[in-house]
């Protein structure tokens with residue numbers, strides 16, 4: 528039967544936006560209920576950031592071991608995909624279990640089920656399958672954190688068998704012999720490289736004429752070249768238009784150029800990674816007179832408030848960039864505003880990383896963006912081939928680029944293509960956030976030999992006084 532309870536704050540969705548918001552709200556003394564229909568941790572922990580990084584790391588370990596003959600290391604590693612999948616699931620379980628424990632330890636009430644608005648101060652929660660009952664929760668304030676899902680394209684309905692979403696790919700227990708990946712964005716490139724290292728013959732189909740269009744050409748080309756070296760084939764300027772099953776149970780994937788030229792690719796699986804879209808359809812937003820914008824996102828102000836004063840939205844459902852750390856940062860703001868604090872989302876910059884080989888990480892402005900914003904850009908670079916640490920790792924493709932403004936040398940951004948770029952970017956994110964100058968990066972003593980010295984050297988290079996690069 529129906530149970531009705533009341534709470535100060537109801538959080539809908541238990542991903543990195545929602546669970547962080549719920550914990551912070553509870554820490555601030557608000558009675559907090561978190562509703563999750565699927566698994567705590569959301570897309571990130573269950574079928575995004577975490578499982579992908581587990582696969583990527585395993586593929587890297589195998590690939591590095593197999594390709595270290597220059598170092599005198601001769602190995603022929605064999606990856607047992609079943610064992611790898613079990614290990615990855617263990618990592619995910621540990622983290623999602625941790626989320627549940629943290630919520631409980633902070634006094635968050637957890638309810639499993641799908642939430643929908645009934646009116647401005649009530650949600651209805653449907654538990655699991657049919658006949659499992661309903662529950663209504665009255666709330667003072669709500670935080671919507673329902674996230675996003677992979678976009679489907681015509682002709683490619685996800686069936687978790689032949690036509691994979693990223694989620695299906697990360698649940699794989701075998702490596703397909705031939706894999707077609709549709710889309711050369713960050714998820715497509717991370718997974719193509721990974722499956723290529725795990726032994727698949729990968730073809731990437733992309734309507735544009737390059738990988739990772741969000742990045743500058745000299746950044747993305749490092750990743751494209753490395754992927755090609757790993758055996759990944761690219762079909763640029765082609766859009767996937769459909770597929771047929773072949774007599775032997777494989778697939779023929781059809782593509783078409785803008786001019787109508789058709790090609791076909793044989794595969795065992797096709798992975799469609801063409802983007803993600805916000806999830807609002809289960810919420811019955813009509814009941815509270817709230818409508819998503821033309822891209823499906825819930826519009827919010829810098830307090831994470833929607834058009835309704837008492838309804839917040841955070842994370843992927845609240846707009847780009849769809850990144851876990853942005854979701855959590857917004858979740859904190861929403862919870863603190865809900866608790867009556869004068870909090871606001873005013874990050875100068877949100878770093879982003881692509882976990883390809885090598886990694887890409889960026890923060891703040893590129894040189895062109897700095898010029899567009901009216902700055903006189905001052906740029907310094909350090910190629911990895913001049914880094915002692917990169918040489919000892921035998922990974923010398925890439926560079927660190929720092930963008931500053933010429934007047935006072937304030938650091939505006941960085942583009943890093945390097946092993947561990949995702950870690951290296953944190954220093955520049957701090958510099959941008961603090962309003963540091965090139966002198967601060969150049970004058971900070973960095974540990975030797977490390978890749979992080981390249982950040983210092985790039986700043987020195989911008990100042991025209993680098994020691995190890997010209």
Ligand code: FAD
Nearest residue numbers: 540542543544564569570571575642674842843849850851
């Ligand atoms: P989600 O994590 O999507 O969580 C939303 C939750 O809400 C889900 O658990 C869902 O079940 C639940 N829900 C939805 N509707 C309802 C309802 N009506 N009632 C109850 N519950 C509901 N980001 C990074 O920053 N770094 C990475 O390396 C990275 N890698 C990625 C790799 C892949 C393959 C993918 C797919 C994504 C990756 N992302 C990465 C993106 C990251 O996963 C998302 O940005 C992040 O999960 C967004 O968090 P969220 O809380 O907004 O939403």
